[in-house]
Amino acid sequence: MNKTLSPRQKEILRYIREFSAEHGRPPTVREIQKALEISSTSVVDYNLNQLVEKGELRRNRNISRGIELTEPAPSLRDDTISVPIVGTIAAGAPIEVPESLPDPHVWGDTVDLNPSFMDLRGDGLFALRVKGYSMVDALIGDGDIVLMRHQETAENGETVAVWIESERTTTLKKFYNEGSRVRLQPANVTMQPIYADPTDVAIQGKLVGVIRQLGR
Amino acid sequence: MNKTLSPRQKEILRYIREFSAEHGRPPTVREIQKALEISSTSVVDYNLNQLVEKGELRRNRNISRGIELTEPAPSLRDDTISVPIVGTIAAGAPIEVPESLPDPHVWGDTVDLNPSFMDLRGDGLFALRVKGYSMVDALIGDGDIVLMRHQETAENGETVAVWIESERTTTLKKFYNEGSRVRLQPANVTMQPIYADPTDVAIQGKLVGVIRQLGR
Protein backbone atom coordinates (compact mmCIF):
# COMPACT_ATOMS: atom_id res chain seq x y z
CA MET A 1 0.00 0.00 0.00
CA ASN A 2 1.20 3.44 -0.85
CA LYS A 3 1.48 5.60 2.24
CA THR A 4 1.94 8.92 0.51
CA LEU A 5 -1.06 11.20 0.24
CA SER A 6 -2.21 12.50 -3.11
CA PRO A 7 -2.67 16.27 -3.42
CA ARG A 8 -6.40 15.86 -3.22
CA GLN A 9 -6.08 13.77 -0.09
CA LYS A 10 -3.88 16.33 1.60
CA GLU A 11 -6.34 19.01 0.66
CA ILE A 12 -9.23 17.07 2.10
CA LEU A 13 -7.37 16.29 5.30
CA ARG A 14 -6.47 19.93 5.78
CA TYR A 15 -10.05 20.98 5.20
CA ILE A 16 -11.37 18.51 7.74
CA ARG A 17 -8.99 19.88 10.36
CA GLU A 18 -9.94 23.47 9.60
CA PHE A 19 -13.65 22.78 9.57
CA SER A 20 -13.58 20.79 12.79
CA ALA A 21 -11.65 23.45 14.61
CA GLU A 22 -14.02 26.14 13.44
CA HIS A 23 -17.37 24.44 13.91
CA GLY A 24 -16.77 21.84 16.56
CA ARG A 25 -18.00 19.13 14.22
CA PRO A 26 -16.53 17.38 11.21
CA PRO A 27 -17.77 18.29 7.74
CA THR A 28 -20.10 16.13 5.69
CA VAL A 29 -19.05 14.50 2.47
CA ARG A 30 -20.97 17.12 0.52
CA GLU A 31 -19.53 20.02 2.47
CA ILE A 32 -16.08 18.79 1.54
CA GLN A 33 -17.18 18.39 -2.05
CA LYS A 34 -18.50 21.93 -2.37
CA ALA A 35 -15.68 23.61 -0.49
CA LEU A 36 -12.98 21.96 -2.56
CA GLU A 37 -15.02 22.07 -5.78
CA ILE A 38 -14.89 18.36 -6.32
CA SER A 39 -17.17 17.07 -9.02
CA SER A 40 -18.81 14.24 -7.17
CA THR A 41 -19.46 13.04 -3.67
CA SER A 42 -18.21 9.65 -4.68
CA VAL A 43 -14.78 11.12 -5.30
CA VAL A 44 -14.78 12.47 -1.78
CA ASP A 45 -15.98 9.14 -0.51
CA TYR A 46 -13.23 7.36 -2.39
CA ASN A 47 -10.50 9.59 -1.03
CA LEU A 48 -11.87 9.44 2.48
CA ASN A 49 -11.58 5.69 2.30
CA GLN A 50 -8.03 6.08 1.07
CA LEU A 51 -7.27 8.29 4.05
CA VAL A 52 -8.69 5.63 6.31
CA GLU A 53 -6.41 3.01 4.79
CA LYS A 54 -3.47 5.32 5.18
CA GLY A 55 -4.28 5.71 8.82
CA GLU A 56 -5.09 9.39 8.80
CA LEU A 57 -8.66 9.05 9.96
CA ARG A 58 -11.48 6.75 10.97
CA ARG A 59 -14.99 6.57 9.54
CA ASN A 60 -18.24 5.49 11.14
CA ARG A 61 -20.48 3.92 8.55
CA ASN A 62 -23.91 5.42 8.02
CA ILE A 63 -23.32 8.07 10.61
CA SER A 64 -23.57 11.68 9.56
CA ARG A 65 -20.28 13.52 9.96
CA GLY A 66 -18.80 10.20 10.97
CA ILE A 67 -15.25 11.28 10.37
CA GLU A 68 -12.75 11.12 13.20
CA LEU A 69 -9.23 12.37 12.87
CA THR A 70 -6.65 9.88 14.03
CA GLU A 71 -4.50 12.63 15.45
CA PRO A 72 -7.06 14.05 17.82
CA ALA A 73 -6.63 17.57 16.49
CA PRO A 74 -4.60 20.29 18.12
CA SER A 75 -7.35 20.81 20.66
CA LEU A 76 -4.95 21.58 23.44
CA ARG A 77 -2.87 24.54 22.56
CA ASP A 78 0.29 23.51 20.80
CA ASP A 79 2.78 22.95 23.54
CA THR A 80 0.92 23.19 26.80
CA ILE A 81 1.36 20.17 28.98
CA SER A 82 -1.27 18.88 31.34
CA VAL A 83 0.00 17.77 34.71
CA PRO A 84 -2.30 15.67 36.89
CA ILE A 85 -2.84 16.67 40.48
CA VAL A 86 -2.53 13.22 41.98
CA GLY A 87 -3.03 13.95 45.61
CA THR A 88 -2.25 15.92 48.69
CA ILE A 89 0.72 16.27 50.98
CA ALA A 90 -0.14 16.77 54.59
CA ALA A 91 2.23 17.65 57.40
CA GLY A 92 4.61 14.81 58.10
CA ALA A 93 2.77 12.30 56.00
CA PRO A 94 4.80 10.49 53.40
CA ILE A 95 4.38 11.81 49.90
CA GLU A 96 2.66 9.23 47.82
CA VAL A 97 4.44 8.97 44.55
CA PRO A 98 2.32 7.09 42.06
CA GLU A 99 4.11 4.21 40.39
CA SER A 100 2.37 4.66 37.10
CA LEU A 101 -0.13 7.29 36.29
CA PRO A 102 -3.67 6.02 35.93
CA ASP A 103 -6.04 6.79 33.10
CA PRO A 104 -6.34 10.42 32.21
CA HIS A 105 -10.00 10.33 33.04
CA VAL A 106 -9.62 9.61 36.71
CA TRP A 107 -7.60 12.70 37.40
CA GLY A 108 -10.07 15.15 38.73
CA ASP A 109 -7.75 18.07 38.33
CA THR A 110 -4.90 19.01 36.15
CA VAL A 111 -2.75 22.07 35.80
CA ASP A 112 -2.02 23.10 32.27
CA LEU A 113 1.42 24.55 32.03
CA ASN A 114 2.38 26.99 29.41
CA PRO A 115 6.05 27.08 28.48
CA SER A 116 5.97 30.87 28.49
CA PHE A 117 6.55 30.80 32.22
CA MET A 118 7.43 27.25 33.06
CA ASP A 119 9.60 25.34 30.69
CA LEU A 120 9.38 21.71 31.59
CA ARG A 121 9.65 18.32 30.12
CA GLY A 122 6.28 16.66 30.30
CA ASP A 123 7.27 13.14 31.25
CA GLY A 124 7.17 11.99 34.82
CA LEU A 125 5.57 15.19 36.02
CA PHE A 126 2.88 15.21 38.64
CA ALA A 127 1.48 17.72 41.04
CA LEU A 128 0.43 17.66 44.67
CA ARG A 129 -1.71 19.95 46.71
CA VAL A 130 -0.10 21.04 49.96
CA LYS A 131 -2.03 20.82 53.19
CA GLY A 132 -0.66 22.56 56.25
CA TYR A 133 2.64 24.17 57.00
CA SER A 134 5.06 21.28 57.18
CA MET A 135 7.22 22.81 54.48
CA VAL A 136 7.48 26.45 55.37
CA ASP A 137 11.23 26.09 55.47
CA ALA A 138 11.07 25.36 51.75
CA LEU A 139 8.93 28.46 51.27
CA ILE A 140 5.88 26.34 50.65
CA GLY A 141 2.65 26.94 52.48
CA ASP A 142 -0.87 25.69 52.85
CA GLY A 143 -2.80 25.53 49.59
CA ASP A 144 0.22 25.64 47.35
CA ILE A 145 0.54 23.30 44.43
CA VAL A 146 3.94 21.70 43.99
CA LEU A 147 5.12 20.28 40.73
CA MET A 148 7.36 17.26 41.04
CA ARG A 149 9.24 15.01 38.74
CA HIS A 150 9.53 11.38 39.65
CA GLN A 151 13.17 10.40 40.16
CA GLU A 152 15.26 8.56 42.72
CA THR A 153 18.57 10.32 42.40
CA ALA A 154 19.50 13.96 42.61
CA GLU A 155 22.25 16.34 41.64
CA ASN A 156 23.75 18.49 44.33
CA GLY A 157 21.70 21.62 44.82
CA GLU A 158 18.43 20.23 43.59
CA THR A 159 15.41 20.49 45.82
CA VAL A 160 14.03 17.05 46.38
CA ALA A 161 11.40 15.28 48.36
CA VAL A 162 13.32 12.97 50.68
CA TRP A 163 12.01 10.25 52.89
CA ILE A 164 13.99 10.16 56.12
CA GLU A 165 13.66 6.61 57.39
CA SER A 166 14.72 7.23 60.99
CA GLU A 167 12.19 10.02 61.40
CA ARG A 168 9.57 8.49 59.16
CA THR A 169 8.76 11.73 57.42
CA THR A 170 9.12 13.24 54.01
CA THR A 171 10.36 16.77 53.61
CA LEU A 172 11.43 19.07 50.85
CA LYS A 173 15.04 20.17 51.10
CA LYS A 174 17.96 21.11 48.94
CA PHE A 175 20.13 18.07 48.53
CA TYR A 176 23.92 17.95 48.87
CA ASN A 177 25.89 14.72 48.86
CA GLU A 178 28.95 15.29 51.04
CA GLY A 179 30.32 11.78 50.83
CA SER A 180 29.97 10.40 54.29
CA ARG A 181 26.77 12.27 54.86
CA VAL A 182 24.08 14.19 53.04
CA ARG A 183 23.27 17.76 53.85
CA LEU A 184 19.65 18.78 53.63
CA GLN A 185 19.40 22.53 53.36
CA PRO A 186 16.13 24.43 53.76
CA ALA A 187 15.38 26.85 50.97
CA ASN A 188 14.93 29.53 53.53
CA VAL A 189 18.47 30.82 54.05
CA THR A 190 17.78 31.84 57.62
CA MET A 191 17.34 28.24 58.69
CA GLN A 192 19.95 25.67 59.56
CA PRO A 193 20.67 22.58 57.51
CA ILE A 194 20.24 19.10 58.84
CA TYR A 195 22.59 16.21 58.22
CA ALA A 196 21.74 12.59 57.68
CA ASP A 197 23.31 9.28 56.87
CA PRO A 198 23.07 8.48 53.13
CA THR A 199 21.48 5.12 53.88
CA ASP A 200 18.80 6.83 55.91
CA VAL A 201 17.35 8.92 53.11
CA ALA A 202 15.42 7.98 49.99
CA ILE A 203 14.74 10.47 47.27
CA GLN A 204 11.14 10.44 46.11
CA GLY A 205 11.23 13.07 43.46
CA LYS A 206 12.52 16.42 42.47
CA LEU A 207 10.73 19.69 43.03
CA VAL A 208 10.46 21.59 39.80
CA GLY A 209 7.91 24.24 40.58
CA VAL A 210 5.49 25.83 42.97
CA ILE A 211 2.22 27.52 42.17
CA ARG A 212 0.31 29.54 44.68
CA GLN A 213 -2.93 31.42 44.21
CA LEU A 214 -4.15 33.68 46.96
CA GLY A 215 -6.89 35.86 45.62
CA ARG A 216 -8.26 36.56 42.26
CA MET B 1 -37.68 34.34 30.57
CA ASN B 2 -36.78 31.67 33.03
CA LYS B 3 -33.04 31.14 33.12
CA THR B 4 -33.05 28.00 35.22
CA LEU B 5 -32.61 24.70 33.47
CA SER B 6 -35.06 21.87 34.01
CA PRO B 7 -33.58 18.52 35.04
CA ARG B 8 -34.07 17.22 31.55
CA GLN B 9 -32.30 20.20 30.07
CA LYS B 10 -29.34 19.81 32.38
CA GLU B 11 -29.18 16.16 31.47
CA ILE B 12 -29.23 16.93 27.77
CA LEU B 13 -26.58 19.60 28.12
CA ARG B 14 -24.32 17.27 30.06
CA TYR B 15 -24.78 14.55 27.48
CA ILE B 16 -23.91 16.89 24.63
CA ARG B 17 -20.69 17.86 26.37
CA GLU B 18 -19.75 14.25 27.07
CA PHE B 19 -20.57 13.07 23.59
CA SER B 20 -18.73 15.90 21.91
CA ALA B 21 -15.63 15.35 23.98
CA GLU B 22 -15.68 11.65 23.26
CA HIS B 23 -16.48 11.62 19.56
CA GLY B 24 -15.33 14.98 18.32
CA ARG B 25 -18.78 15.70 17.00
CA PRO B 26 -22.06 16.69 18.61
CA PRO B 27 -24.81 14.09 18.97
CA THR B 28 -27.92 13.97 16.79
CA VAL B 29 -31.37 14.57 18.17
CA ARG B 30 -32.04 10.86 18.01
CA GLU B 31 -28.79 9.93 19.71
CA ILE B 32 -29.76 12.16 22.59
CA GLN B 33 -33.21 10.64 22.62
CA LYS B 34 -31.98 7.07 22.83
CA ALA B 35 -29.20 7.70 25.30
CA LEU B 36 -31.43 9.52 27.75
CA GLU B 37 -34.42 7.30 27.02
CA ILE B 38 -36.64 10.13 26.00
CA SER B 39 -39.89 9.08 24.40
CA SER B 40 -39.83 11.32 21.35
CA THR B 41 -37.45 13.33 19.22
CA SER B 42 -39.77 16.27 19.49
CA VAL B 43 -39.16 16.40 23.21
CA VAL B 44 -35.46 16.62 22.54
CA ASP B 45 -36.11 19.25 19.91
CA TYR B 46 -38.22 21.24 22.31
CA ASN B 47 -35.62 21.18 25.05
CA LEU B 48 -32.81 22.00 22.64
CA ASN B 49 -34.71 25.11 21.64
CA GLN B 50 -35.15 25.95 25.29
CA LEU B 51 -31.42 25.63 25.77
CA VAL B 52 -30.89 27.96 22.85
CA GLU B 53 -33.17 30.55 24.40
CA LYS B 54 -31.37 30.19 27.69
CA GLY B 55 -28.12 30.85 25.95
CA GLU B 56 -26.51 27.49 26.55
CA LEU B 57 -26.09 26.56 22.90
CA ARG B 58 -26.65 27.50 19.29
CA ARG B 59 -28.41 25.47 16.60
CA ASN B 60 -27.89 25.45 12.87
CA ARG B 61 -31.15 24.72 11.13
CA ASN B 62 -31.32 21.75 8.82
CA ILE B 63 -27.74 20.80 9.51
CA SER B 64 -27.01 17.39 10.92
CA ARG B 65 -25.41 17.60 14.35
CA GLY B 66 -25.91 21.34 14.11
CA ILE B 67 -25.48 21.89 17.81
CA GLU B 68 -22.78 24.22 19.04
CA LEU B 69 -22.08 24.74 22.69
CA THR B 70 -22.01 28.38 23.68
CA GLU B 71 -19.23 27.73 26.11
CA PRO B 72 -16.75 26.60 23.52
CA ALA B 73 -16.17 23.17 24.97
CA PRO B 74 -13.62 22.37 27.63
CA SER B 75 -10.93 22.83 25.05
CA LEU B 76 -9.34 25.65 26.98
CA ARG B 77 -8.52 27.84 24.12
CA ASP B 78 -8.21 31.53 24.01
CA ASP B 79 -9.01 32.14 27.62
CA THR B 80 -5.39 32.34 28.61
CA ILE B 81 -4.40 35.76 29.83
CA SER B 82 -0.99 37.26 29.33
CA VAL B 83 0.44 39.08 32.28
CA PRO B 84 3.40 41.41 31.74
CA ILE B 85 6.46 41.05 33.90
CA VAL B 86 7.03 44.73 34.49
CA GLY B 87 10.07 44.66 36.71
CA THR B 88 11.90 43.35 39.68
CA ILE B 89 11.54 43.67 43.40
CA ALA B 90 14.79 43.79 45.29
CA ALA B 91 15.21 43.60 49.02
CA GLY B 92 13.86 46.70 50.70
CA ALA B 93 13.39 48.63 47.51
CA PRO B 94 9.96 50.05 46.92
CA ILE B 95 7.84 48.07 44.53
CA GLU B 96 7.30 50.06 41.42
CA VAL B 97 3.69 49.88 40.54
CA PRO B 98 3.13 51.07 37.01
CA GLU B 99 0.45 53.72 36.71
CA SER B 100 -0.85 52.48 33.43
CA LEU B 101 0.33 49.47 31.59
CA PRO B 102 2.17 50.20 28.39
CA ASP B 103 1.55 48.58 25.06
CA PRO B 104 1.58 44.81 25.17
CA HIS B 105 4.40 44.75 22.72
CA VAL B 106 7.00 46.48 24.82
CA TRP B 107 6.87 43.93 27.58
CA GLY B 108 9.77 41.69 27.06
CA ASP B 109 8.37 38.96 29.21
CA THR B 110 4.95 37.76 29.97
CA VAL B 111 3.47 34.86 31.82
CA ASP B 112 0.53 33.21 30.13
CA LEU B 113 -1.91 32.07 32.70
CA ASN B 114 -4.27 29.27 32.06
CA PRO B 115 -7.49 29.31 34.09
CA SER B 116 -7.13 25.60 34.72
CA PHE B 117 -4.78 26.40 37.57
CA MET B 118 -5.13 30.08 38.19
CA ASP B 119 -8.49 31.66 37.82
CA LEU B 120 -7.98 35.38 37.60
CA ARG B 121 -9.54 38.46 36.20
CA GLY B 122 -7.20 39.86 33.60
CA ASP B 123 -7.49 43.56 34.32
CA GLY B 124 -4.92 45.33 36.42
CA LEU B 125 -2.69 42.30 36.65
CA PHE B 126 1.05 42.57 36.50
CA ALA B 127 3.96 40.44 37.54
CA LEU B 128 7.29 41.09 39.23
CA ARG B 129 10.43 39.05 39.47
CA VAL B 130 11.72 38.72 43.00
CA LYS B 131 15.35 39.39 43.76
CA GLY B 132 16.73 38.35 47.13
CA TYR B 133 15.10 37.16 50.29
CA SER B 134 13.32 40.22 51.56
CA MET B 135 10.02 38.41 51.54
CA VAL B 136 10.76 35.04 53.04
CA ASP B 137 8.20 35.72 55.70
CA ALA B 138 5.59 35.70 52.94
CA LEU B 139 6.98 32.40 51.67
CA ILE B 140 8.47 34.13 48.69
CA GLY B 141 12.07 33.60 47.73
CA ASP B 142 14.71 34.63 45.25
CA GLY B 143 13.71 34.04 41.65
CA ASP B 144 10.00 33.74 42.30
CA ILE B 145 7.51 35.53 40.14
CA VAL B 146 4.71 37.28 42.01
CA LEU B 147 1.42 38.16 40.42
CA MET B 148 -0.16 41.35 41.67
CA ARG B 149 -3.29 43.29 41.08
CA HIS B 150 -3.15 47.02 41.22
CA GLN B 151 -5.37 48.35 44.00
CA GLU B 152 -5.09 50.80 46.90
CA THR B 153 -7.48 49.29 49.37
CA ALA B 154 -7.70 45.84 50.83
CA GLU B 155 -10.10 43.56 52.61
CA ASN B 156 -9.00 42.06 55.89
CA GLY B 157 -6.99 38.93 55.33
CA GLU B 158 -5.74 39.79 51.88
CA THR B 159 -2.02 39.70 51.24
CA VAL B 160 -0.94 43.08 50.00
CA ALA B 161 2.15 44.99 49.14
CA VAL B 162 2.32 47.83 51.63
CA TRP B 163 4.60 50.82 51.65
CA ILE B 164 5.57 51.68 55.22
CA GLU B 165 6.43 55.35 55.15
CA SER B 166 8.34 55.53 58.41
CA GLU B 167 10.60 52.66 57.42
CA ARG B 168 10.66 53.53 53.75
CA THR B 169 10.24 49.93 52.65
CA THR B 170 7.64 47.85 50.90
CA THR B 171 6.77 44.42 52.18
CA LEU B 172 4.21 41.75 51.51
CA LYS B 173 1.98 40.97 54.44
CA LYS B 174 -1.50 39.87 55.28
CA PHE B 175 -3.53 42.96 56.01
CA TYR B 176 -5.89 43.45 58.94
CA ASN B 177 -7.50 46.76 59.78
CA GLU B 178 -7.98 46.88 63.55
CA GLY B 179 -9.34 50.39 63.74
CA SER B 180 -6.70 52.35 65.58
CA ARG B 181 -3.92 50.37 63.97
CA VAL B 182 -3.27 47.94 61.16
CA ARG B 183 -1.85 44.53 61.78
CA LEU B 184 0.55 43.18 59.19
CA GLN B 185 0.81 39.43 59.51
CA PRO B 186 3.49 37.37 57.79
CA ALA B 187 2.23 34.41 55.80
CA ASN B 188 4.66 32.24 57.67
CA VAL B 189 2.71 31.28 60.76
CA THR B 190 5.83 30.94 62.84
CA MET B 191 6.58 34.65 62.61
CA GLN B 192 5.18 37.52 64.62
CA PRO B 193 2.95 40.25 63.21
CA ILE B 194 3.95 43.88 63.16
CA TYR B 195 1.67 46.79 63.89
CA ALA B 196 1.59 50.18 62.24
CA ASP B 197 -0.36 53.40 62.24
CA PRO B 198 -2.98 53.49 59.47
CA THR B 199 -1.62 56.79 58.20
CA ASP B 200 1.83 55.28 57.90
CA VAL B 201 0.97 52.59 55.40
CA ALA B 202 -0.04 52.75 51.75
CA ILE B 203 -1.34 49.74 49.90
CA GLN B 204 0.30 49.29 46.54
CA GLY B 205 -1.44 46.21 45.29
CA LYS B 206 -2.76 42.84 46.16
CA LEU B 207 -0.85 39.63 45.87
CA VAL B 208 -2.83 37.13 43.84
CA GLY B 209 -0.31 34.48 42.99
CA VAL B 210 3.20 33.15 43.17
CA ILE B 211 5.03 31.11 40.58
CA ARG B 212 8.33 29.42 41.25
CA GLN B 213 10.36 27.27 38.96
CA LEU B 214 13.37 25.46 40.34
CA GLY B 215 14.48 22.87 37.87
CA ARG B 216 13.04 21.39 34.80
Next chain:
DNA sequence: TATAATTCCGAACGTATGTTCTTGTCAATA
Protein backbone atom coordinates in the same frame (compact mmCIF):
# COMPACT_ATOMS: atom_id res chain seq x y z
C1' DT C 1 1.77 -0.88 -27.19
C1' DA C 2 -1.35 -3.60 -24.18
C1' DT C 3 -2.86 -4.18 -19.53
C1' DA C 4 -3.79 -3.22 -15.12
C1' DA C 5 -4.29 -0.24 -11.26
C1' DT C 6 -5.70 4.10 -9.70
C1' DT C 7 -8.61 7.94 -9.70
C1' DC C 8 -12.64 10.27 -11.09
C1' DC C 9 -17.50 11.00 -12.72
C1' DG C 10 -22.68 11.34 -12.58
C1' DA C 11 -26.61 9.58 -11.03
C1' DA C 12 -29.50 7.08 -8.12
C1' DC C 13 -30.80 4.85 -3.73
C1' DG C 14 -31.81 4.28 1.17
C1' DT C 15 -31.78 5.95 5.47
C1' DA C 16 -30.32 9.08 9.11
C1' DT C 17 -31.75 13.19 10.84
C1' DG C 18 -33.89 17.81 11.57
C1' DT C 19 -38.51 19.54 11.69
C1' DT C 20 -43.50 20.08 12.19
C1' DC C 21 -48.14 19.09 13.75
C1' DT C 22 -51.70 17.48 16.81
C1' DT C 23 -52.86 16.00 20.97
C1' DG C 24 -52.21 15.16 25.90
C1' DT C 25 -50.60 15.80 30.85
C1' DC C 26 -49.68 18.48 34.73
C1' DA C 27 -49.02 22.34 37.85
C1' DA C 28 -49.80 27.11 38.83
C1' DT C 29 -53.08 31.07 38.89
C1' DA C 30 -57.25 33.59 39.04
Next chain:
DNA sequence: TATTGACAAGAACATACGTTCGGAATTATA
Protein backbone atom coordinates in the same frame (compact mmCIF):
# COMPACT_ATOMS: atom_id res chain seq x y z
C1' DT D 1 -63.82 25.80 37.65
C1' DA D 2 -61.60 27.68 33.74
C1' DT D 3 -57.28 29.33 31.83
C1' DT D 4 -52.76 29.47 30.88
C1' DG D 5 -48.13 27.99 30.12
C1' DA D 6 -44.49 24.58 30.47
C1' DC D 7 -43.47 20.14 29.02
C1' DA D 8 -44.17 15.64 26.71
C1' DA D 9 -45.91 11.96 23.24
C1' DG D 10 -46.27 10.01 18.81
C1' DA D 11 -46.58 10.20 14.08
C1' DA D 12 -45.49 12.02 9.76
C1' DC D 13 -42.79 14.81 6.57
C1' DA D 14 -38.81 16.72 3.96
C1' DT D 15 -34.27 16.53 3.10
C1' DA D 16 -29.40 16.12 4.38
C1' DC D 17 -26.18 12.79 3.85
C1' DG D 18 -23.67 8.32 3.44
C1' DT D 19 -23.39 4.88 0.06
C1' DT D 20 -23.40 2.26 -4.24
C1' DC D 21 -22.82 1.32 -9.11
C1' DG D 22 -21.53 1.35 -14.03
C1' DG D 23 -18.37 3.31 -16.50
C1' DA D 24 -14.86 6.71 -18.08
C1' DA D 25 -10.45 9.05 -17.67
C1' DT D 26 -5.84 8.99 -16.08
C1' DT D 27 -1.60 7.08 -14.67
C1' DA D 28 1.48 3.42 -13.79
C1' DT D 29 3.66 -1.20 -15.40
C1' DA D 30 5.52 -4.35 -18.52
